[in-house]
Amino acid sequence: MANIVRLLSTLGLKGAVLGLAAQFEATRGIRIDADFAPTLALLPRLRGREAADLAILTREGLDDLAREGLVVAESRTDLARSYVGLAVKAGAPHPDIATAAALRTALLAARSVAYSRLGASGILFAQLLERLGIAGEVNVKATIIPSGFTAERLLSGEADFAVQQISELKQVPGIDVVGPIPLDLQTPAVFSAGRLTSAERPAEADQLLRFLASAEVAPALRANGLEP
Structure with a gap:
């Protein structure tokens, strides 16, 4: 040993x-x-x-x-x-998330957003939803997982978007990382x-x-x- x-x-x-x-x-x-x-x-x-x-x-x-x-x-x-980012299933359209306003519009339009309950990214995202004033609308249809890789929910069809650390999103094959959430909305x-x-x-x-x-x-x- x-x-x-x-x-x-x-x-x-x-x-x-x-x-x-x-x-x-x-x-x-x-x-x-x-x-x-x-x-x-x-x-x-x-x-x-x-x-x-x-x-x-x-x-x-x-x-x-x-x-x-x-x-x-x-x-x-x-x-x-590490920065928190957003991913979609490979081949799916990439939403505009370059600004807070664009991200807000994209999240409201999504059928479901997957994020983690325990991870640092999930905590940040939950706080971000409150800041954007859309916590109720997004969470009522969100796919919130206790732990693991949120991007797996893209492959299962449970969610349109997955939010997590970019380093975690990239560990799931078959997805596209759209990019980071606007840097002025997060602390790495x-x-x-x-x-x-x-x-x-x-x-x-x-x-x-x-x-x-x-x-x-x-x-x-x-x-x-x-x-x-």
Whole structure:
């Protein structure tokens, strides 16, 4: 077990981590045993002392765990920035979402919009609907999922639009990412990694952390809709 590092990561980094796992194992001789879920789903697991060596969460979530003594504060490292975007099924018309007014019109016209209840993107989107004054109209026909990839609801036909971090939307084949929600309507999520104070393999965790923060992984992050 000495050459395995246990990682609990937010869904936003799933595509990048899975794509980089073979490279990490080949060059470092260490295998990644990873589990992925929204930050809000991972926090209670980590607070419940689920065994793990490294965590990738939103910066806010990681900071909370550091204050609680569960993450080594000096190990915290920002990895990537991510924006919330909107997707449609591949081949479907792309709505105009360039401005707040255009986005409002598009959301009202949609048969259903899929978004996540637990994810950071879902929380932001719910607040955005309130700001746009259309929460009631959109939510009455929305497809709200507890966790997972909202774009899967495009393939099933349950929704016309899917809203989530662009890095999460891009992990579902058969969809088109229209683009980010207007940047003046959102604050980008910062995903950060930190070693757990209870890590059984701290040296391996530190190697993975340095790898994920290195310049060599930047192309993989960008390919998955993230900004290094």
